Amino acid sequence: MSNPSNRRRGAALAAMLLAGTALSGAAGWLPVPAFAQTQNQAQSQTTTTQPDAPAVAAPQVALPGFGDLVARVRPAVVTITATERVQADATDSPFPNGSQQDRMFRRYFGDQDGDAKRGPTPGQGGAQRGGRQVQALGSGFIVDAAGDIVTNNHVVDGATQVKVTLDDGRELPARIVGRDPRTDLALLRVDAGAPLPFLNLGNSDTARPGDWVVAVGNPYGLGGTVTAGIVSARGRDIHSGPYDDFLQIDAPINRGNSGGPLFALDGSVIGVNTAIFSPSGGSIGIGFAIPSNLVNKVVAQLKEHGRVERGFLGAATQPVDATMARALHLPRPEGALVAQVENDSPAARAGLRPGDVVTALGETPIRSPRDLARAVAETRRGAETTLTARREGQEVRLPVRVAELRDTNAASAGEGAATEGGPRLGVALASVAEAQRAGLDLPEGTQGAVIANVVPDSAAAEAGLRQGDVITAVGGKTVRDPEAAVGAIREALRSNGGAVALQVIRDGQRAFVAVQAPSAGGTRQG
Structure with a gap:
């Protein structure tokens, strides 16, 4: 016969084990849910009836969906592929051109004759020798049914060929109507043979910090990618030029998003995605878009004149x-x-x-x-x-x-120093002060005209002239600024049958470059 005291100790021990199980469940082990008790167990326990507590319903906040918006606007967003010729011997070496490390690198990893080919020197026609083609991907959007497309200037800068891929998969060759490096905008044109879907530029002045925005583009080649976020700030100066007035956004944009549209919830374009702030190269939630009101003004001038007058x-x-x-x-x-x-x-x-x-x-x-x-x-x-x-x-x-502004010919894809209506070299010139403000490192006291852009496949490109070269003399005549350089080039072209000798400074060294301009009847890109 069992001892009553032993029975009491056993019941107490069972109660402690059950309590321990519940406590262990609270600490992360499998708990015994209250509803797992059988009806008999529930009836055998003495419970205190309490009034039911009112259920507190979580407030239902309906966030806006972007599916309808994206379905409307995505047919007018395009992928841009720009093909550019680069110099393998000028870009593959990670060391300064002509340095001891550069010569050693080329001897063992590049050119077989070592110092014999230290990169194209002025006048050697570097654009035609030892080059290779690379492709850059970007985004853009159609702004009228005729096929005008807005993108970033840096997407097509230096391109020898531009191709546009529409949302329906069609690939079309594109022509550069005009470029504006100062605002990093460019206007392209395609001929689709039929009207195209297009987007309207909205009023960026109405965009407020905290407003929802949607970006559509081609990050890392993934066309048709949609991201969403808010306007983080207005009027940002990121020191890219004198006209900085960017919208800051946190909608993720990455490499390949450049030139793509930024939408308000009404479907209007309020910006062109242009830059990101990132220590890694990927999105960290700090992106910048050119406001649509500025885009509208620049595009109107590019469409009418091919350049921007300021x-x-x-x-x-x-x-x-x-x-x-x-x-x-x-x-x-x-x-x-x-x-x-x-x-x-x-x-x-x-x-x-x-x-x-x-x-x-x-x-x-x-x-x-x-x-x-x-x-x-x-x-x-x-x-x-x-x-x-x-x-x-x-x-x-x-x-x-x-x-x-006299050096605005840098804004046009086809402008260059030339005679009025005569042959063109295919270069755009800027002052030394402008180039230094843009970040070009030039020695103190440098005078001349800085080459701000070289038109692909032009006479200047064939002669080996590069962006950043400083023209200090034309023939034997010293020039101190772009105006003087243009005048001297015009005079030389008229008197020398379209040939001109330019003295330039490149990487601290002086050299002469002979350029033969095409006839006035030649074709001109852009």
Whole structure:
């Protein structure tokens, strides 16, 4: 006969084991759910009846879906394949051209004759010898039924051939209508034989931080890829040029998204995806898009003229910080402080001086150098307006006639230094100051005309001229700026049957390049 005390100890032990099981379940082991008890067990236990607690329903927030939007817009988004010829002997070596490491690399891993081929020197026709073709992928979108396509300039810059793949799989050759390196925009055209679906450019001024946006493009060759996010900020300056005014977005964009559209929820294009900030090269949620209002202005000019006409003032400016504002007796740290005025420029003729702080151009307030750059650029050549500036604590108003920015031929795909209506070399020129602001490292005191672009398959490309070469003399005549270089080239082409000798600086070394321009009846790309 069992001992009652043993029975009580056994019951207590069983209760402890059951409690331990429940506690173990709470700690991550398999719990015994309450509903697993049998009806008999439930009836045999003494329970305290409590009123049922009201169920708390989680609020249902309906997030917008993007399927209908994407279905509407994706037929007008295209993939762009740009083919470019590069110099194998100039790009394969990771060391500075002509250095001891470069010569050793080429001797053992490249050219068989070592120093005999250190890369194409000026005048050797490097674009035609030892080159190889590479393909770059980007995105774009159709903006009218006739087949005009917007993309980034850097997608097609230097391309010898451009192909567009439509959403339905068709591949069409594309022609470059015009390019604008200053805003990194380009306009292409395809002939599809029938009207194409197209997208409307919206009003980017209505985009607010926090608004939903959708990007469609071709990242890493994966065409038709859709990503979504929000507008993170407006008016970003990423130091890519004087007209920076980017939308910052967190919708993932990667390599290959360049030139693709950024959509608002109404299906209008409010930006062109252009750049990302990333230490790894992939998306980390910081992307930048060119606002559609700027795109609209540039595309209209590219469509009409093949290039962008911009106003020119001739003054270098810098921001005004709080310390500078106190030193110049300014009410607030705003405006564009004039650091330098070019001789015989519209600014010089208007009487603008270094130390003046420009606060308005016409009726447009100027709060920063970027404001002034954009306001001047949007002013037509020959327009008369008024510069308002602070000088020695007083406000002055200076009448000014805006000129045209002279090196805007760099914006066109087919423009180049040439005679009026005559043969063209196929180069676009910029000033030394412009090139240095764009990041080109030139020795202090360098004078001449910097080659900002070389048209593929042009006379300049065949002669081996490259972007970044500095033209210091034409024939035996020294040139100090693009205007002087263009004039001297025109004169030389007229008198020498289309041949011209250019003295250039490349990688710190001087050399002469002979260029034979084609006849005036030759074809011109773009």
